[in-house]
Amino acid sequence: MLKVLLIENDLDVLNRMTRRLENSYQVLSFTNSREGKRHFIKFSPDIVIIATDSIEVDIYHICKDIKSDMQISNVKIIVTSTSFIQPELFERYCDAYMIKPFKIKNFLKIITDVQLKR
Known part of the structure; x- marks a missing residue:
């Protein structure tokens, strides 16, 4: 299971996203990006979904650090935000981004699409 x-x-x-995913994926959820970052290596996720609105640290640097580390660069990153995300800022270091609010079926489709991305 991914x-x-x-x-x-x-x-x-967070609760809605978790409920929708937990039947198909093993999910670990945090409201705090520092906690999520702290558990990253131990949990070893296949996909990270991170909201720019929840950042106590710079989202760009989190994405860059993941994609620049050969041991974890295969982790897929989906960024969500309530405001416009500058695609050129993230296109190099994340696999998808979504503007909130979004429909759950679109959210699930993006997760599926990201899994297929190489």
């Missing part, structure tokens, strides 16, 4: 690490500061959104 592992998904969710980092989202809105508890309602």
